[in-house]
Amino acid sequence: MISAQVWADAQRLWDFQQMGxxxxxxxxxxxxxxxxxxxxxxxxxxxxxxxxxxxxxxxxxxxxxxxxxxxxxxxxxxxxxxxxxxxxxxxxxxxxxxxxxxxxxxxxxxxxxxxxxxxxxxxxxxxxxxxxxxxxxxxxxxxxxxxxxSTPMTLTGYVGSIGDARLVLDMLVGAHQRLMIYPQRGFMIEQHIPDDVGAAYERLCDAGFTSRLVPDNPEAK
Structure with a gap:
């Protein structure tokens, strides 16, 4: 069962990924x-x-x-x-x-x-x-x-379309991690990450949504 806090944190990451x-x-x-x-x-x-x-x-x-x-x-x-x-x-x-x-x-x-x-x-x-x-x-x-x-849709709508909430949340967390570490590795430009988004990411990691994190290896992409 995914808690309301997890969904709220996932929503923060989802919203941040949207470029508008x-x-x-x-x-x-x-x-x-x-x-x-x-x-x-x-x-x-x-x-x-x-x-x-x-x-x-x-x-x-x-x-x-x-x-x-x-x-x-x-x-x-x-x-x-x-x-x-x-x-x-x-x-x-x-x-x-x-x-x-x-x-x-x-x-x-x-x-x-x-x-x-x-x-x-x-x-x-x-x-x-x-x-x-x-x-x-x-x-x-x-x-x-x-x-x-991208396809215009909500987080809950996307999870429903994929049929696997854990997969989506794991990949959402992994995508955010790359925004944090890849600029230093030369893979992408750096972007400001608001404090509330960073805190949501940390809580999701603590909750175990970590299967799509890249290892602590500068060569990993």
């Missing part, structure tokens, strides 16, 4: 691979709204996706987007990335190889990783303008 950007037309979209096909759904919706002419889906597999997405996250995203009406000609697949940094770097390389100029990018992630994705992208590709986007 208004989606607008961009040169290209990058959909970050994960366990959540909702990223592909959100990307397809933005495409249908005419906000970008081209999509890059990026991602290999991870411990949470290898069984559900055996052909790779990016490939499953591509298939989902096509089911939703996005033409194959509007999708590039980057199948090697295994972390957010690689998502950005490999997508940038792919676009360069394809001769696609990018001055602005719609960066589409899970709702609880908007800020983490944005901070990583700003660090690794500072020349472009980044607009963060």
């Amino acid at each position: 950007h208004e989606p607008r037309p961009c040169s290209v979209a990058i959909g970050l691979g994960s366990h959540d096909l909702g990223v592909a759904d959100a990307t397809a919706d933005l495409y249908r709204r005419g906000l970008m002419p081209l999509i890059v889906f990026t991602g290999a597999t991870s411990r949470t996706t290898r069984d559900r997405m055996p052909r790779g996250e990016a490939e499953h995203y591509r298939e989902r987007a096509m089911e939703l009406g996005v033409p194959a000609s509007a999708i590039l697949v980057e199948p090697r990335a295994r972390n957010t940094g690689e998502n950005i770097r490999f997508s940038r390389t792919l676009l360069g190889e394809q001769g696609v100029p990018a001055s602005s990018v719609l960066l589409i992630s899970k709702p609880y990783e908007e800020r983490r994705a944005y901070a990583t992208a700003r660090k690794l590709w500072p020349e472009v303008e980044w607009i963060s986007a």
Whole structure:
């Protein structure tokens, strides 16, 4: 049973991850691979709204996706987007990335190889990783303008869609930890973290939502 305090603390982290950007037309979209096909759904919706002419889906597999997405996250995203009406000609697949940094770097390389100029990018992630994705992208590709986007939904709605509250809270805590430690490792830009958000994170760690924390290893990503 998850307590009211845990839910309140999770809500603080969830709200902080939301960048509040208004989606607008961009040169290209990058959909970050994960366990959540909702990223592909959100990307397809933005495409249908005419906000970008081209999509890059990026991602290999991870411990949470290898069984559900055996052909790779990016490939499953591509298939989902096509089911939703996005033409194959509007999708590039980057199948090697295994972390957010690689998502950005490999997508940038792919676009360069394809001769696609990018001055602005719609960066589409899970709702609880908007800020983490944005901070990583700003660090690794500072020349472009980044607009963060995700499926608009509440924390409780997202948990219901995934069907596993502990998984969502563990990953929410892990995403926040990276905001704290990755700037010092050169993986993302630094952002101010309000005291109440930091306190909520600490309480969630104390409550045991720690399975997605990275080890105390400067090489870990």
